[in-house]
Amino acid sequence: MPDAKAAPTLAPVATKYKKYALPVAVAILVIxxxxxxxxxxxxxxxxYFQRLTPMNLLLTNTLLLAFHRRWSTTFILFAAVVFSVGFFSEVVGVHTGLLFGDYAYGAALGFKIWSVPVLIGLNWLMLVYSAGHISNLTRLPWPAKAILGALLMVLLDYFIEPVAMAFDFWSWQGGHIPLSNYVGWFVVALGLQVYxxxxxxxxxxxxxxxxxxxQLLFFVGILSLL
Known part of the structure; x- marks a missing residue:
């Protein structure tokens, strides 16, 4: 028969090691x-390292979601909507040139549906969620927080774009990143930040x-050395 005293003793142990969860997660990300x-x-x-990009993206999102508090049906719906809106925005963008401009995905981000990597939806979720949390650190009213979150996403995309072109994540027609990309990013990002x-x-x-x-330091660092 299990020792009735064993369960209560686990609580102090869990509390003791819980404080290390964030430093360990950050260390894993950095490494x-x-x-x-x-x-x-x-x-x-x-x-070789380009092919590891999907694994890195999955690891980052797993760590991020592991730190989410109070899982609920509402949160699952939020994650599904952001994933879907991000993914289908890219589908529209790739096939019509609307929203972002004329571009195509390479092989580095893995399995595709309708010429768009499935993981790009997860990337949208990660960026919306993390940028939204940063904007929430301010005392701004919620509309201003939504605008700030969208601007943070566009800022990161500004540094991602040239790196993505250099390493076959995606490519732009004519080799030039159009202004429409950043305008489209801001519009879609703003809608998701409001959500x-x-x-x-x-x-x-x-x-x-x-x-x-x-993510920001990673792409800024690579871009500075290209």
Whole structure:
């Protein structure tokens, strides 16, 4: 028969090690992105590390969602809507040139449906969620927070775009990133940020700001050395 005293003793142990969860998660993020940084720029085999991009994206999102508090039907619906809107915005963009401009995805982001990598929806969810959490650190009214979140997403995309072209994530017609890309990004991002602000979901993810910062430093660092 289990010792009745064993269960209560687990609580102090869990509390003791819980404080290490955030530093460990941040360390994992930094290590994986540092390996990717070295691999893309200095390994001599960038194509190998390009193929690891989906795994890195899945790991980052797993860590991010592991820190989400109070899972609920509302949050699952939020995640599904953001994933779907992000994915289908890209489908429309790739096939019509509307929203963002004329571009096409390469092979680096993995399996595609309708010429768009499935994981791009997960990338939209990660960016909306992390940028939204950063904007919530301010005391601005919610409309201003939504605008700030959208601007943070566009800022990150500004540094992602040239890196993405260099490593076969996607390519732009004529090799030039059009202004319409950033306008389209802001419009879609703003709509999703408004949804984030108004949705009745927990907005206290401690890891979210670190994920945005690691992503920003990763792409700024690579771009500065290209």
């Amino acid at each position: 994986f992105h540092a390996v990717g940084f070295w691999g893309l720029l200095f390994s001599g085999r960038p194509e 984030f602000q108004r949705a009745a979901i927990a907005k206290e993810n401690r890891l979210a700001p670190y994920i945005y910062l690691v």
